[in-house]
Amino acid sequence: MSGMSKIVKTISGIAFPFITIYGLYIIAHGHLTPGGGFQGGAIVASGCAMILVSYGSIWTMNRVREKNLSILESLGAVCFILLALLGLGFGTVFFNNFLVGTNSLFGVVPAVGSGLANINTGGVIPLMNFAVGLKVIVGLFGIVLVMAYASRTKEGKK
């Protein structure tokens, strides 16, 4: 798949940071607002897919290696399970939310009924959202990238 016109490239270049920031916001606020790791990750990955469409798969493939994406994807999954295992190590059981109530990272317990969302809450849930978000971003982007690259070789044969 080759790139599109210069207008499309410029506009998608402008839109890309906004889409990414919005997706990361959805991931980071996963424990407070609707959404989370998967939803935010899908938004960021769709931004990456937009760049892929406008600049073409060859251009993208030269800059992003599919193997590196799969390493990041594995890391996301490993982080998720390690967090669950840390619940066993530091807390009591597997998947235990050991950070809640420690007042450290994401460890604050908000007062009941407070309407003001405090992002520093939720314990391991935000961290797990980050891990899922990483996995979904690189996973979805990797799938789209490989499919675009494979369809390119098919066109070349014709």
Next chain:
Amino acid sequence: MNVADLIALLLQHSPALIVAVPLLGAFITPLISRLNDKVRNVFVILTLGLTASLVFLLASDVFTGNIHTYIFGSQDLALPVVRILFEVDAMSAFMAIISVILSLVAVIYSWSFMKENTGLDKYYTLILLMTAGMLGMELTGDLFNFFVFLEITSISSAALVAFWTNKAKSVEAGFKYIVISTIGALFILFSIALFYGQYNALNMAMIASAIQYTFLDKIALVLLIAALAMKAGVVPMHMWLPDAYGKAPSSVTLILVGATQASLYGVFRVCFTIYGGAINLTPISVGWILVILGIITMLLGVAMAIIQTDFKRLIAFGAVAEIGYILLGIGTGLVVMLNPEMTATGLAAMKGGIFHIMNDALDVGLLFLVAGAIYYATKETSLNKLGGLARNMKYTTVFFIIGLLAISGMPPMNGFASKLLIYESTYQLNPILSIIAILSSIMLLAVFVKVFHAAFLGPALPKFENVKEVPKSMLIAMGTIATIIIIFGLFPELIINNIVEPAANALVNYGDYIREVIPSFAGGV
């Protein structure tokens, strides 16, 4: 902390760790395979070895009569029914042992068998994911969790069936498998919704204690049995099974046998535990339906096996027939479950059926591994083109003879012990059933003797002159299963008394399973 404390701690957390260890290993595998292929293979074997030791540790405690529960995220025992709950009784532990043995053997076998393939990091990741899925299906105490693990198993096994993507037939088989699995999974999801709508619960014990056997429950029962029987390859829903078993790499087929049996475990868990006392309130006995399905499966599997010319497809139909024996045994147990006069018969049939789950996995698994070894050595699966291989492949020939005797229920192999129990007990229910079962066994023997003659005996063929015995890792894998088969065959009483009987009792005394979560439950004695 001394060793005893550590073991007690491991035992307490083992239900979670049994699923967590292969899952963690699955995602570390792609990272490790960047380093070195051998390191990766060792890592995968060690991961499954650790899982296996955890399963054995848990099973050794469960078989003494304890039921283990594990609540994720909290040690607080209040409201266990709304939490993610693992509940392990003897039946779960029995199935987990089968799954983990099959996976471990398959990975050892893969070392040489899959050596020349690319993309092995994905292969091993999928195998570990599939193992985690199967173990999760068997250990979970939550119906929705069961569905999730079923999906994990289906998706990873469909990808593994189609692993040899350069062969069109493999891709077709994988596609067939994913379609069937998805339809089955949607049936299960729908029946879970029916339960949730009526009883506001997803926990198996909670549903079992509240079940009323309403019209909706009947629909849910039909959907659950149909979907899980479809995934287990019961005739008339077996059309995907010969394709998937026949076209997947042999090491994958071995684990697929475990995956089908995990689905079969689902059938038994649904019939015995969830519907428990309500199951015999029906005008048409569910037990008889299982028995009839078993008989049809047996006869059709054997009849189709006779006419096959492809080695692996033939064994696949043999595997279909073996599933029939399991259904026959456990269905008989279900028919007489609430009949006090026939308790001994029912228990014997259950023991035979449950013992046969393990024997089927081992026998069919060994035969598939032998078929894989022959494919590895000759690149040929058609029986018309094979011949005279006993000259070059001595060990493989011996393993095939062991598998042949075991699958057709000849003494002194393990198949004899379980099939004898099934024949004896079904004879008391209805003599025709056991006559059909014996007839199928004889036909299985005839089929596999034919295969033995076609592949191993006969004159030496010039094109197979340079065929060598397969590498050590494949021999070790086949040898391990063959050894277990012979040990089980020589000391069946040991296995039946220590492993099979607790599992049969766990299914029959379903009240214990429910009382572990809901202490006030009174039925199911």
